[in-house]
């Protein structure tokens with residue numbers, strides 16, 4: 001795997017004791033490495049074991065005893081990534097999403113308040129703003145989420161806001177665009193579907209004409225954004241995206257270049273209600289000193305490297321090699337559209 005980050009041995013977080021919930025997941029694994037590189041002492045709290053070489057609390061954070069073990073006295077920061085992340089599943093199981101994404105966040109903020117944790121960095125999403133048409137999304141837009149997933153993240157952001165205002169915990173919600181990069185073999189989003197199609201030498205399914213645009217940001221850039229937000233003492237929402245919008249066909253072209261495969265496209269009917277564009281304004285993040293560094297083709301090449309070495313990896317809940325995330329089924333058009341915005 002190509003590590004596209006710089007290798008400067010920065011130690012700005014030396015001696016900081018940080019708990020990363022969801023640290024065994026896709027973004028978590030990359031972020032844990034980055035925090036360790038910055039000198040932090042990292043504890044991972046996750047349903048799944050971690051290989052980061054430090055303390056791990058394996059368990060369900062819905063259980064207060066697990067949270068209690070995860071955030072001991074002396075913790076300086078909590079990076080909260082653990083969540084139910086599937087938008088479409090959230091529509092089917094809103095209660096479970098509320099418990100895991102909202103209740104757990106509240107429980108962690110309570111621990112932060114009682115144990116004097118100075119900082120909470122939270123993985124939010126641009127889906128909190130809902131469908132904004134062709135407008136460029138910035139942090140000042142009203143929150144109008146369209147799904148239980150989006151609303152759970154918006155609700156969690158509100159809890160963070162109160163925690164900063166009332167108790168002085170420096171809470172920052174990083175609103176992530178579509179994250180891609182090495183470590184996403186278990187995912188069923190468009191980039192892994194491109195990789196599976198390339199491996200299987202089959203066409204990739206594209207809804208509609210493929211001109212709909214999204215913002216893809218590399219996982220290493222996302223990890224860097226968390227470190228930047230910490231060092232800049234940021235609070236409130238910060239949008240993290242590449243700032244470059246790519247059409248679905250641009251993504252196919254980048255995947256062709258990265259994989260060297262033909263990757264034919266099979267166009268199917270557009271998904272009803274799908275947003276034509278997700279365009280984000282990353283000025284606030286850039287103002288903190290962050291800038292994305294990994295371009296789409298180089299980023300895809302690193303993903304391809306991993307997929308090629310691992311062979312075909314079935315996605316969690318995938319419907320097939322080029323399985324269609326967001327097949328409408330019983331789920332409404334607005335939810336499908338919002339799923340595309342994750």
Ligand SMILES: NC(=O)c1ccc[n+]([C@@H]2O[C@H](COP(=O)([O-])OP(=O)(O)OC[C@H]3O[C@@H](n4cnc5c(N)ncnc54)[C@H](O)[C@@H]3O)[C@@H](O)[C@H]2O)c1
Nearest residue numbers: 022024025026027046047060061081082083123125176179
């Ligand atoms: N990947 C993206 O494109 C994207 C975009 C916007 C926001 N986010 C947010 O970033 C965060 C990380 O996403 P990811 O893509 O790495 O997802 P992921 O599914 O790969 O990782 C999530 C991790 O959380 C853990 N987890 C879930 N529920 C838990 C529980 N009850 N107790 C303990 N651990 C639990 C899982 O085991 C998993 O390791 C999530 O909060 C997600 O909503 C991701």
